[in-house]
Amino acid sequence: MVFYSLVFWRGEHWSNNSGQDHRQLIISSDRGIANYLFRLIQDRSDPIHRQRDFHEVQRLSPQMWSYCSRDWEVLRKFIDQINLGKAELSNESSNKIRGKVLYQHLDDWNYRNIAPILPDIDVADHIDGSVFCIRNKRVPERFWAIADGTTRIGVSTSKRSKFGIRIAGTHDREDNSNGRLMVKWDTVKLYLMEQNAKVLISKNKGFLEADKDDQDPAQFEFGTLLRGGFMVIETSDESDSAKKLSLKFVNPEYQGGEIWELC
Structure with missing residues (x-):
């Protein structure tokens, strides 16, 4: 079943006083692929020195997460590279996800309605050690x-x-x-x-x-x-x-x- 994830880009560095966040919609072929994309982003993040593509990645729920990066296009470009087979992934990892995840930009918070509305699903998040x-x-x-x-x-x-x-x-x-x-x-x-x-x-x-x-x-x-x-x-x-x-x-x-x- 198709799985939707609502993502917030919180700027180069998140703070309580930051401005309106960019919203992004990720459409995956199923929940397993959505989780795998998030895991790849976790593995590419640098929460301490912020020298890699992603940092301050926060899991808010199984269908919602946020991240910081140098600009809002980092996630779009990463997904584009995945689907083109040009991302810095092993062949095994690339074959698992290539062509199974899509990106849609929703602009700033409260700027545009989300379509389709994310279905309300009651699921446990698959966090290691839970x-x-x-x-x-x-x-x-x-x-x-x-x-x-x-x-x-x-x-x-x-x-x-x-x-x-x-x-x-x-x-x-x-x-x-x-x-x-x-x-x-x-x-x-x-x-x-x-x-x-x-x-x-x-x-x-x-x-x-x-x-x-x-x-x-x-x-x-x-x-x-x-x-x-x-x-x-x-x-x-x-x-x-x-x-x-x-x-x-x-x-x-x-x-x-x-x-x-x-x-």
Whole structure:
């Protein structure tokens, strides 16, 4: 589904006394591409010395963000270079986004109406290190939960667990102050958040289990979670208990998994 992002250029340096900001509309082929563009801009920013194309990049919501740069055309030129295949990106990165993102300039704040109006969507922002509940996108009353008295992660309509998600290889911090946005190609780790600690999720014959020993951590592409990489294994008993519904890895190409979302 097409995804719209409203962007504010706040001048060369943002301050509370700055003038009216230029508004820009970014039209992406889907939310994943919109997030990837923002991540590329994060990676090209220089918040300290302000010597690169972007600085003071601020994520205001999944559909709204702002930045500073030497002039308002920096973002337009970057997107033009992406679509021409001339941006300073690897071939792999270029192929992921080229031709999938468009730019529209809206001029100053309150100068022109936005068309189309951005749809109101209630989604969690995919910030590295954040804590989420995970639910079935098509059956939203089904949540990931740890079954009472077990270590296995299952699915329940009566309870839900909280999970931390972190990009693999990043420093294990207790907060998400780095603000890096996770994209579907990132390899991530999953943690069960308990009252006094977080427990790394591991794989046991493909099933997800809370494992304090950290012997076989469950690492997977973030997009796998969102596009069918986990399926629900049900027993012959039609009980709706998490003990009877377990989660298991599945190759998304087999189309056997469920579509999940973060909330």
